[in-house]
Amino acid sequence: MTPTSPTSIAMQASRFAMASRQQWQLALMLFSLHGLLVWGIGSELQTAWALFHYGCFLLWQPVLHGREPLTLRTALILLGGGIVMTMFMSWWLMAFWLCLLFSLLGGRIFSLAKTSARPGFLLAATYLLAMLTMHVVPRLLARNIDTDALMVLVEYGLLLLPIGVLFTKAEHGDARQALAMDFFYTLMLLMITITLVLGCFAIATTTQARYTEVLLKMIFALAAGLLALSWFWNPRAGFSGIGLILSRYLLSVGLPFEQWIQSIAELAQQQRTPASFLSHAIADIAQLPWVEGATWRLGESEQQLGKPSMHLHELQFHDVNLTLYSRWPLTPALTIHVKLLTRIVAEFYEAKRREETMTQNAYMQAVYETGARLTHDIKNLVQSMGALCTAAEHTAASDQERLLALIRKQLPLLNERMAKTLTKLQSPASETRNTLPILQWWESFQAHYPQLGIVFETSISANPEVDGDVLDSVTDNLIQNALAKRSSQPGLAIYVSLSGDHHYTVAVRDTGSAMPATIAENLFKKQVSSGKGLGIGLYQAAKQANASGLTLALKENREGAVWFTLGPQQPA
Incomplete structure (x- = not known):
């Protein structure tokens, strides 16, 4: 068995302590919420319970990172939340507050890496939903719980759920993982719970039906709606599916995605240089209805198209710095769309750069090979001249006539070879065979x-x-x-x-x-x-x-x- 190092033991202990602390903070937040809902609202201790619960929520909250510095804007938001919690306390406020807490816990559940850590959050979510439907919504309708048994269950029985949170297995991880939360599921759960509250209130006030009957009708209606949504989300026979339609919408905000790809591909074939391609591609982006102008910097040069606006979005890819100016603030879908468009432009731009580099390398390779071949020919000419010089040095005086005849014979040949080499140097493409x-x-x-x-x-x-x-x-x-x-x-x-x-x-x-x-x-x-x-x-x-x-x-x-x-x- 491999021994465990002291550092590893200390890290595991630290993670376990942090996870246990999170469980205690969650349970304490639920206990304080229970006290506020059951014994706090309408009593002399309402403000104390509200401040206590809000402080417990700030200790547990899964949104802000504990290691990040607290900015002035964040501090003002937190202070404003405390003022609203104490000065404007009402059952409507608590209804929306429970909806928000339920959605935060639900988003946290879907983002957990280990399913063994989910029971604690499920107990907490069950408690919030039970308090919302069995205690808060009836208060909105000015109706009390039908039986004393249900009142006892709400006031004391539901406390078992926060107690159970303390005994569930915590998720061991670092502080950053503890903050992980699925935004999409959080938003969806928030909308579902708000729909449940408002639907129950609307039906109960217009039909004067029993609250239990109204609640069951709303729950089954929401379940049927979610079932239909899940059924139509995936592609079916003759239907592409809501998920695919949503993806197409996110990819095609402002112009069809296929048309954009075809346009960029044609630009890549028409434009020879990366800079020219980039200019025309940004010009196409600037033609979108929500784009006011663009500025981009390529190396030391800077170019501008259109006019600036107060809404700018800075993007960077490879050695290009691009700033897009929009007519209005971009929605999340448009932000994703802009990043996708610029990413496609970046890939085509990099392909043009690689093509230009390969062309330059091929040209330099041709120059090198031509120069090497001509250098080789000149070296042979020099060696042939050296052979003539050696013959001249070792020729006796009696063989001067033979030497002169040899030189007369060789010099024209050397001159002819030199002329051919110079011709190759001046126009390598016109080289012919002899x-x-x-x-x-x-x-x-x-x-x-x-x-x-x-x-x-x-x-x-x-x-x-x-x-x-x-x-x-x-x-x-x-x-x-x-x-x-x-x-x-x-x-x-x-x-x-x-x-x-x-x-x-x-x-x-x-x-x-x-x-x-x-x-x-x-x-x-x-x-x-x-x-x-x-x-x-x-x-x-x-x-x-x-x-x-x-x-x-x-x-x-x-x-x-x-x-x-x-x-x-x-x-x-």
């Missing part, structure tokens, strides 16, 4: 790397058309990585081969050390960190190859044989 026979490309490509110790091998039986720019870019990248690897591993041999037929394969192989497994696993999937240039270059090269229908792969990765292949994608 197709040529693969043997022609192969011959031109071998001339890019003179006197660098690279072995070129050819065994191809066909001469298909290929995209020379893509082959140049990807193969250049593989060779430059191998050359960078040779700088730290002297004696490394580099082989470049062209083999196959229409399904050709360009392979770049070196005899250096193998790549780490972690790098090889993610080589073409994402950027990898490497001190020798492996990573982002091959990542971009693989994306460029895939976009052109080619596949760049690491065929072999072991000591003395690191082998990359480039060729057309094979059908699945």
Whole structure:
């Protein structure tokens, strides 16, 4: 068994003490009410009993939070209630007071989380209803209870109900839960009890019937009315139900809800920016008959529509502060309606914001990919120029003519590649493919790397058309990585081969050390960190190859044989 901590024991004890105190306060309020009704009204102690009961009610009342500071307005209301209770005491006042207490207890019963705590409140509600119908209403009709037994029952027998409240199980909870109350049921019970009192009074005064008969007629009439209401509340055959009609009314005060949804959806499709959508949506709200104007702040900008009025309602959603001005104070139904409308606008507005963000991200992604591809091409151009410079540095004086011929041959090619790169930079959308026979490309490509110790091998039986720019870019990248690897591993041999037929394969192989497994696993999937240039270059090269229908792969990765292949994608 898990031991209970001292803190938990103290909290449980505090909750139990608070719940017990609430039961005592309720019972004391009922005792004081009994004394006022039975022995107080019309006696010399009437004012004392009234003040005593009102004080007990303030101790028990379930409306105000005990921890909240008492405002001047609340204090004046409480003081006014005490003055009315003492200065204007009458049986009519007590009848409406009992109706109010009964409705407060009824609303509390429906809001209880645990049914085990309901018996105490049920006993208290039974006492209030019994005193109302058996003692207060007959006094309104100036009729006494028919028998002495009923008089004894009212004066002494009903006291058993408040005593029973003391022995019922209390609800353990915090102070805030003790204040929970169902407003709808409270209002409904208040209207039912007032209808019961006024109905009994009206029937009894007009028909001169016995009070017991009148009371039974009113009770059965109210029961029949409630039964019919519950029957028609839910949907029936051919009838949508009162509950659904009420919900439609709450959702459609001022304009049909379906029409509003359709209008907002059309605005979301027509307007391109969130700010424009918001302006048109608020303009639609401002056309409602009860709206005088609106002001909204979006970031640092503030806009206004219509004119302000003394009745304003401030709403906030996401980064928008909206103030609606109405022609008259809003009812609770209209308040719910306004919040619903603005919530729908908020969701569509946020959707437009996300759409704008995604469009911007897609644009930035396109710019990034274009820049990365062009950077990759420029890097290859620089590396090709570096190869020419290396050839110039290692050429003997006797081979100057061969060097000059090589430069004359390579510079136009480099100039052509530079011009194509600049064209891509200026207008990426107009990029075209440069197709040529693969043997022609192969011959031109071998001339890019003179006197660098690279072995070129050819065994191809066909001469298909290929995209020379893509082959140049990807193969250049593989060779430059191998050359960078040779700088730290002297004696490394580099082989470049062209083999196959229409399904050709360009392979770049070196005899250096193998790549780490972690790098090889993610080589073409994402950027990898490497001190020798492996990573982002091959990542971009693989994306460029895939976009052109080619596949760049690491065929072999072991000591003395690191082998990359480039060729057309094979059908699945």
